[in-house]
Amino acid sequence: MRTPVGIVGAGPAGLFLSHLLHLHGIESVVLERRDRAYCERRQRAGVVEHGVAEALRATGLGERMDREGFVHEGIELRFDGRGHRVDFPALTGGRNVLIWAQTEIVKDLIARRLADGGQVLFEAEATAIEGAETERPRIRFTHGGAEEVLECDYVVACDGFHGIGRASLPAAVVRTFEKVYPFAWLGILADVAPSCDELIYAHSDRGFALHSMRSETVSRLYLQVPAGTDPAEWSDDRIWSELAARFALRDGGWTLGQGPITDKGITPMRSFVTEPMRHGRLFLAGDAAHIVPPTGAKGLNLAMRDVLLLAEGLRAWFAKGDAAGLDAYSATALRRVWRAEHFSYWMTTLLHLDPEGSEFDRRLQISHLEHIAACEPAAAALAENYTGLPAV
Template sequence: MRTTVAIIGAGPAGLFLSHLLHLHGVDSVVLERRDRDYCERRQRAGVVEHGVAEALRESGLGRRMDREGFRHDGIELRFDGRGHRIDFPDLTGRHVMIWAQTEIVKDLIARRLADGGQILFEAEATAVEGVESERPRVRFASPEGDEDVLECDYVVACDGFHGIGRTSLPEEVVSTYDKVYPFAWLGILADVPPSCDELIYARHERGFALHSMRSETVSRLYLQVPAETDTAAWSDDRIWSELAARFELADGAWKLGTGPITDKSITPMRSFVTEPMRHGRLFLAGDAAHIVPPTGAKGLNLAMRDVMLLAEGLRRRYAEGDTAGLDAYSDTALRRVWRAEHFSYWMTSLMHTDPAATPFDNRMQRSYLEHIAACRPAAAQLAENYTGLPEV
């Protein structure tokens, strides 16, 4: 097989890149080891930055998001039994959208297939070869179990932390930076209308909690738990009781709605960066290059920003013969990546209870939360990073 750009991974990053390249007249093939149903059901992020939401709209993919998603103009920080709202438009002039990654993927798959795009499901990439040549290739196992080869001009790996893309970079050119946190998130989906209009980030002495939503009838909630937690140890009653305790306000003015829990999962907390994000004609994007703890809502958005950069670089390469954008990709992307890494680390450290924390550490957390609640510039810094910095 032959194409211009071989894309490994049919997550939102790989699919969005394929869609943007199509709009620029550049052909691509997407290889995905899972089947379509799995891709469209996989639960992931739900917060879309202002700039990423605009990019979806501009590329013709925003209609259902605007009709069925939620525009959020702020978040609530809850601590010491009090709530404080961070007003995004007032502080930054921007907002975010609550629109599940699963829905973005559904729209992208439908649009790529309608446009005649090639997405090969159940096609697992097994090797990336020749990336230092002008004709790299990806070996993959077809759904029938046969080996095939996809030849191309460029390879973009959007295949996640455990994919083949990152491990295809020569060890001698790669540097990695890693931090593993001593806690995880127990996440649930529940058939109950959201108990709030915007996300609640709660710091409690028993651990962090987050209240989010997926629709007008489905809530998405998280609890900080020890890193080695098994979901089997948490009954539905225990989950609801713990969530209620961590979200409780001192004046009793807010009540958590409960309902049937339809899904439970554990999300490890990790920060990770690979440098560089390009070697020869192989480019890394999204989780293949970087991981952030989900507290800052940056994982999906960083991945989408990566491929927006790549799409423009590839457009210039084929429309103008200019490779400057591709040559600068890694350095440009990493500036945003490290800003997001810091923000995600900061939010995680601010809102979670560290099992090794001293009383001094806990007082420092509370002091900074009080500072954000009382100081407009401090609140604005949080809002600017959360809604997405336009340029980094």
């Protein structure tokens, strides 16, 4: 097989890149080791930055998002039994975010790629990426019980932290940076209408909690738990009781709606960056290159920003032989990555209880949260980063 761009991974980054390249008249092949049903049901992020939402609309992928998604013009910081709303448009010159699950983005991307005649091979597992230093890199993969080779001009690995893409970079040229947090998120999906119109980020002396949503009838909620927690340790009654305690207001003026829990899982909390994000004609994008703790809602958005940047570089190369964008890709992408890493780290350490922290540390957290509530520039910094910086 032969294609200009071989893409490993049919998550949002790989599929969106294939779609962008199609709009530029550049063919690609996407290889995905899982089946289509798995890709369309795996639960991931749900907050879409302002600029990423605009990019989805501009490329013909915004209709269902705008019809079924939820525009959020702020978040609530809840701490010390009080709530404070951070008004995004007022603090950022009009920007907001959308609640639109990554699952739904993937569904739309798969349907669009197949409708446009794109080649998305499911149950096609990449086993090796070879010749990245040459002008004809290739991907070895298995599909339908047969071993095959996909020859490319460029290879883009969007196959996640455990994928073959990152592992294919020579150890001599790679540097990795990592931080592992001593806690995790216990996340649930529940068949109950959301108890609020916007996300609630709650800091309490019992630990962090987050209230989000997936639809008008489905809520998404998270609890801070110790790293390594088994979800089976948490009964439904225990989960609802703990969520109610962490979201409680002093005046009792808010009630958490409860309903049947349909999904329960653990999300580890860690930060990870690989440098560089390119070696020869192999590029990394999304979780293959970087991971952020989910507190800042940056994982999906970073992945989409990566491929928006990479698509422009590939367009310039195939249209004019201009390699400047491709040559600058890693350094340019990493500037945004490190900004997002810092914001995610800041949100995580601000809102979670460190199991080894002291009462002094907790008082500092409350002081900082009160500063955000009282100081417009401090709130603006949070809002600008949360909604997505236009350029970094």
